Structure formats: C-alpha cells, structure tokens
Amino acid sequence: MSKRVAVLGGGIVGVCAALEAQKAGFEVVLIDRKKPGRETSFGNAGVLSESSVVVLNNPGLIKTLPKLLMNNGIGFRYSPWFVLKNLGWFLKFLSYCTPRKSRHAAKALRALMVISLERHKALIKEAKVDELLRYQGWLKIFRKTESFERFKAEMKIMDDAGVRYSVYDQSQIRQLEPGLEPIYKHAVLVDDTCGVNNPAKLTDAYVDLFLTAGGVVIEDSVIGLDHGTQPWVVRLQSGNDVIADQVVLAAGAWSAEIASWLGYRIPMLWERGYHRHLEPAKAPALKRAIHDIDGGYVMAPMQTGVRITTGVEMRDRDAEMNFSQLDAAIEDARSHHGFGEPVDAEPWMGRRPTLVDSLPMLGSAPRHEGLFFNFGHQHIGLSMAPGSGQVMAALLQGQTPPIDIAPFNPSRFPI
C-alpha cells in the first residue's frame, strides 16, 4: 500500500477525506491556502441531510424557468453575461431535467447521504462535540397551497428513495415552531435529517481529530501538480513541494481549475450563496433549519444567531458580492418573524461546486494513476462529506467502496 497521501483542499470534503485516509493507515498531509473550513464549508445552513435527493435540475425546473429568467426572485439570480459565456454548461444542465435522470440522481445521492449521516454522528461523538448536533429534522414550509401541491412531485421522488417525512397543516406548524408567524399553510418535516449549529466548529473539531492522530495541515496555495513516474509533487506558493504517493483533489469550486492543469475539462460551475446572522426574535427560538419555499431562503438557528441563507446566484466565481438577494431575504424574514438587527458586520458568500448532472465526481482520475477526484457536492457537501471520505479511503487502499460509486465515476463525462 502507498503510504503518503496529499489532500488538496481543506473544506469539509477534504477534511473528511484526510481523516478517513488517516484512519485507513495512511500518512496524510492536508493542504489549504487558508485555515481549513473557511470557504463554502464555513457558512452553510448546517443541515446534515439524508433527504435532499431531488436535484435542482429536475423536471419541475423547466416549468419554473420562465419565472426564474425574470431574474428578480430571492431564490435565484444570475448574471446574463455569465450565462452566455457558459451557455453550453447551462444547456447540458437543463438536459438532465427528465424523470429518469432525476430518479437516477436521487438513488445515488441517497446512498451517499445515508452513510454520511451515520459517519457524521460517529465522528461528532469521537470529537466530543455533541453540543453541535441536533436531531429535530429539516422543515420545509409553504405559504401557498399551489407551492405545496407542486412539491408533491418531489415528495414522490423522496418516497421512492425511502426518505421519511411527515406532513403538517397550519395549526400543527404553530406547535412545531411556535417562533414562526402563522403565515404558512403547509409543512413537510423530514424526520431523520439532522443539523449542526456551527458548521465551522464542526470542521475545526474534525481537523483537531486529524491533528491529534498525527495528521499534518499545511496552510499554503497549491500552484502546481506534477506527475512523472511516481510519486506526485504538489507545488506550493511558498516554494515548498509536498511529495506524495497518492493525491485527493477536494478543492470545491476550485477543483476544475486545478484538474485543468493536468488536461482535464470538468463540466463544473459554482452556485454562489450568501448568509448573514440576525438577532433572534423575542418569540420562542427556532428549533431546526427551516426552508421557506415561497420566501426562497433558509432560516437556520446557529450559535451566533439566526442564519439567513440564500438560494442560488450564478455569476463569475470571483466577481464582487451582490447583496440584493440576501437583503431581500433578510427584509422578508425580519418583517414576518420579528428577527433583530444583523449580528455580523459583513455578509458572507460561498460557492457550491456543481457538475452538469448535479452528482459529485468521486473516483480515479482517468489518465493519472494515484490521483482521485472528490468534488462537486453542490448544495449538500456538508451532508455528503464523510461518506465521500470513506469512498476515498477505500479507493486509496484499492478496496471496494461502501456504496456503488458508478454514478459518481469521473469517466461518465468525456473529460
């Protein structure tokens, strides 16, 4: 067995891969240009989902497309210039909006989420941070009956995938979440989904486990990746090199760019999303993350306040932040639920890495021995990170992964 593994990217996906590789007996170096967990993995809604089986490019997207293209909703905004530049990607993305492809994605994602949630629970226990974990499920709430009726198509896919959920009416929503104003007519509570009240602390806790067991974290930018005969040479901005027998590429929205240095053309973009914390209302505290479907945003109770997270913004990865979506979400949430002032000085933005089929890429790089891809976890990377790490550990050892990874095979695209 090759001994030394370099994991490129220290978001939750890279951290879990490093931890699992270490547990499998490898000597592991985790490289991130920042403190691990400070990009997209920092600011998500904290949902540890085993239920988010319906990908964005499902058949329902085609019906809502005309409305989305008006570019004024809270849940979705885009830069027309960005869409034009990447038109091929968007058309391909839309080509997956068929019932058959949605069912395929649902089955594949469900398997990865289920093993991941189990693993999260075990790692949280091992890291002794039980106070971060909550079990109250993940609540989707509807102001309009039409929206709930539309959501039934998603419930059918959830049924087929074996997801458990309960449906509640207006009066029951009051009992579930007394802190919410009674503007909602229907709710779906996904029973088995869990959550964390501080995603950054979760990553920190996993990094501590890794360090305590002898792992090495290097804070430096990867600027090159060379592979002649074994081993791999990871070139860093500081001028230092890291030599490794095997490499896991887990750099989130930056992964396609790094893979392109070796000639790969990965069909991946990023879905930008924002958050800001508000002071909780004087009403009873929210118990769980809540997706206001008609509002187009999520309210997630965190240690630092109520985190309002936005849907999708399609724009250049490094373009300046555009707060119009977040401001509208905050105004809506405050006016309905009485939340207080923003807690943080500045809003936060992250980039969800998304492939055209909304499935992550997990597996061996087709033309480079000892290189493994582990990215593209879109809206549910926090949820799917530990299972992806377990898959990586199996591949690094030349063993069969714990789930069928054919749907995630990098060679499903001509890259």
Ligand SMILES: Cc1cc2nc3c(=O)[nH]c(=O)nc-3n(C[C@H](O)[C@H](O)[C@H](O)COP(=O)(O)OP(=O)(O)OC[C@H]3O[C@@H](n4cnc5c(N)ncnc54)[C@H](O)[C@@H]3O)c2cc1C
């Ligand atoms: C608003 C919002 C809400 C979300 N809510 C949820 C949720 O509730 N549940 C859920 O499961 N998911 C959620 N997600 C999605 C989830 O956050 C992402 O899928 C996940 O964080 C992706 O993790 P990652 O490790 O792949 O990427 P990242 O966290 O972005 O990590 C990539 C890392 O690579 C490093 N890197 C990049 N290039 C280099 C380089 N050249 N050299 C060194 N390091 C490099 C970066 O510094 C970064 O730390 C949400 C996302 C957003 C934006």
